[in-house]
Amino acid sequence: MRCYLPPPAPIGTPTPTLVWLHGGAFFAGGLDQPESDAFARALARRGVRVVSVDYPLAPLLSTRWPFPHRSASGVARVRFPGQVHDLSAVLTHVRATSAGPVLLGGASAGACLAAGTAVAAAAGDGGQRLDGAVLAYGFFHARLPPRPRALRARLRGRRRFTHTRWPMTAMNLNYTGSRSRLGNPSAFPGGHRLAGFPPTLLLDADRDAMRASSDLFAADLAAAGVRLEHQVLPESVHGFLGRPHEPAFTAGVDVIAAVIARWTAERVTATA
Secondary structure (H helix, E strand, O other): OOEEEEOHHHHHOOEEHHHHHHOOOOOOOOOOOOHHHHHHHHHHHHOEEEEEEOOOOOOOOOOOOHHHOOOOOOOOOOOOHHHHHHHHHHHHHHOOOOOOEEEEEEEEEHHHHHHHHHHHHHHOOOOOOOOEEEEEEEOOOOOOOOOOOOHHOOOOOOOOHHOOHHHHHHHHHHOOOOOHHHOOOOOOOOOOOOOOOOEEEEEEEEEEOOOHHHHOOOHHHHOOOOOOEEEEEEEOOOOOOHHOOOOOHHHHHHHHHHHHHHHHHHHHHHHH
């Protein structure tokens, strides 16, 4: 874990903590990529303590090319449910060492990992163990749902072809290692019951095929009575939290910081 501390807050003011998971299709990425490091630094400057997690990456099924058995930081590669087990342990530690609210979030594949871990956390003690979830341009289904015509018309660039059903199903199967695990709600919670899921911010990209999954997941959350805020950044594309020099990065961080600040203030008011 890597912890990013915000400026000191006034005495008695609770500091929220966001446990953050980078994207990378389950098999790539690390703590130094902008979607992890630059994002965490920017959010910490806005008053949120960020704990980014170097979670274990999945190996690749293909043996055609040599592929390291460990990530760049030396963490051994494993498949589901190893990631959820490790992230659950991280949450236990962070909750025990944090005085303020604890939220879990991630981007892209990290959003899926965060949502799956939130499902496991809710089932673990019969109630909400998290104060919130922040899920950015994530996908939550074992198979990418059909993309509505209006969404297809918004897509640009190579992701019109890479973010389609076949390659994403292959990526998800590589993460789980078996087709039977694709139906596990802690792997892909979309389409499953979400009782006990924490208040959630869904922050999506406008021109992003994965919004087909996020839109359905939003409906699942609403049906479960989960407090939900769903925002789509106009003209943004997938991965905007990994491009700190673009306007969508700043806009996205501002949205996340504002929602966390509001939720934290509401908690203080409710317990006063």
